[in-house]
Amino acid sequence: MIPSSQTTRNDAPDVLIVGAGPIGIETAIELGRRDLRALVLDAGAIGQQILEFPPATRWFSSPERLSIGGIPFTTPSAEKGTREEYLAYLRQVVDACKVEVRTFQRVETIVPLADQSGHRVTSTSLSGLQHVIDVPTVVIATGGTARPRQLGIPGEDSPHVHRSIGEPHRFHGRRVLIIGGKNSACDAAVLAYRCGARVTLCHRGQAIHDRVKYWIKPELEAMLRSGQIEGCFGMVPLRIEPDGVVLRSLENDATRTVEVDDVLIAIGYESDQTLLQKTGVQLLGSEEAVEHNPLTMETNVPGMYVAGTVVAGTQAKFRVYIENSHVHARRIAAALSNSEAPPEPVYNDLPES
Numbered sequence: 314m315i316p317s318s319q320t321t322r323n324d325a326p327d328v329l330i331v332g333a334g335p336i337g338i339e340t341a342i343e344l345g346r347r348d349l350r351a352l353v354l355d356a357g358a359i360g361q362q363i364l365e366f367p368p369a370t371r372w373f374s375s376p377e378r379l380s381i382g383g384i385p386f387t388t389p390s391a392e393k394g395t396r397e398e399y400l401a402y403l404r405q406v407v408d409a410c411k412v413e414v415r416t417f418q419r420v421e422t423i424v425p426l427a428d429q430s431g432h433r434v435t436s437t438s439l440s441g442l443q444h445v446i447d448v449p450t451v452v453i454a455t456g457g458t459a460r461p462r463q464l465g466i467p468g469e470d471s472p473h474v475h476r477s478i479g480e481p482h483r484f485h486g487r488r489v490l491i492i493g494g495k496n497s498a499c500d501a502a503v504l505a506y507r508c509g510a511r512v513t514l515c516h517r518g519q520a521i522h523d524r525v526k527y528w529i530k531p532e533l534e535a536m537l538r539s540g541q542i543e544g545c546f547g548m549v550p551l552r553i554e555p556d557g558v559v560l561r562s563l564e565n566d567a568t569r570t571v572e573v574d575d576v577l578i579a580i581g582y583e584s585d586q587t588l589l590q591k592t593g594v595q596l597l598g599s600e601e602a603v604e605h606n607p608l609t610m611e612t613n614v615p616g617m618y619v620a621g622t623v624v625a626g627t628q629a630k631f632r633v634y635i636e637n638s639h640v641h642a643r644r645i646a647a648a649l650s651n652s653e654a655p656p657e658p659v660y661n662d663l664p665e666s
């Protein structure tokens with residue numbers, strides 16, 4: 314039988330935070346500064362979403378915009394930071410601020426307590442150990458990028474179809490079709506090419522996206538012009554076969570088959586709002602953005618708050634990043650300590666993201 318454990322009300326924290334991404338961690342820091350004890354549970358490691366970025370991914374945002382809890386994130390080069398530098402920063406911040414985190418602890422359910430004094434949170438560890446904890450307040454900071462978007466075409470689940478470039482070395486000597494026209498796809502095209510792959514980039518638009526990082530766009534465009542990377546623009550994939558992908562022109566419906574060894578689909582992510590749904594939190598529209606009070610970040614479920622990119626669900630209307638989520642942490646801490654809240658979050662696109 315799987316053992317289980319229960320945290321009693323006496324040793325329970327004031328606030329349980331689901332998600333140890335940058336904003337979940339930042340919320341714990343802000344709460345700690347107001348003498349509120351927070352416990353953070355994460356289904357993976359701290360910064361799990363960032364851990365899943367390909368090696369050496371460079372942030373869009375300047376280091377100061379990614380700093381959490383006012384603790385400077387600096388890089389050796391004073392340039393924009395990498396995945397590895399930011400993960401090291403998160404580890405240091407968690408340790409230095411004594412943030413209480415339990416990693417590899419997936420929250421499965423959150424239900425109201427019968428006496429209305431809070432919530433019962435049930436989580437499961439990697440080894441299957443179940444833990445139950447009763448807390449007055451819960452903050453959901455589960456992010457907005459739970460799974461890659463699907464194309465919905467035959468062959469998408471084949472073993473030679475990848476969702477992240479991972480370690481690009483594996484593409485040496487292979488014919489790789491990359492589907493997408495934004496940062497991840499463009500980044501991957503350049504990396505795979507440099508690792509000795511024969512790369513074809515397929516995008517429904519007539520060119521790569523305008524906002525591709527300035528340190529990738531000119532180089533990739535030059536590679537496309539010179540034919541080092543083949544571009545199939547204004548085309549969409551119809552089906553993926555073991556040795557090729559059938560593409561259709563959006564202009565005239567003509568089809569062509571590109572021979573491939575590997576396919577990389579890099580068309581963005583979707584959120585998973587199941588936990589919020591199960592707890593009765595109101596979700597809006599097809600993107601499943603979270604209905605909440607922007608001054609306090611409280612949802613329609615009393616004592617249940619949201620912070621970070623989870624707020625926008627599968628991002629369509631809003632653009633919520635780390636950059637413009639810091640205020641969520643301060644608002645929640647202000648609301649829970651009855652102190653003055655900082656100004657309302659602004660969800661406009663910011664110059665750097």
Ligand SMILES: Cc1cc2nc3c(=O)[nH]c(=O)nc-3n(C[C@H](O)[C@H](O)[C@H](O)COP(=O)(O)OP(=O)(O)OC[C@H]3O[C@@H](n4cnc5c(N)ncnc54)[C@H](O)[C@@H]3O)c2cc1C
Nearest residue numbers: 332334335336356361373374420455456621622634635636
């Ligand atoms: C390639 C790439 C580049 C990016 N560049 C930038 C940039 O330059 N600037 C910027 O501001 N943003 C950028 N972003 C977006 C940024 O990474 C995310 O917005 C950021 O990680 C969001 O932080 P968060 O704390 O809201 O959520 P996340 O970092 O997504 O953290 C959510 C956490 O919740 C955990 N979790 C989920 N469900 C459960 C559960 N049921 N139980 C327990 N834990 C759970 C996850 O394991 C995860 O660790 C980028 C994203 C990508 C993919």
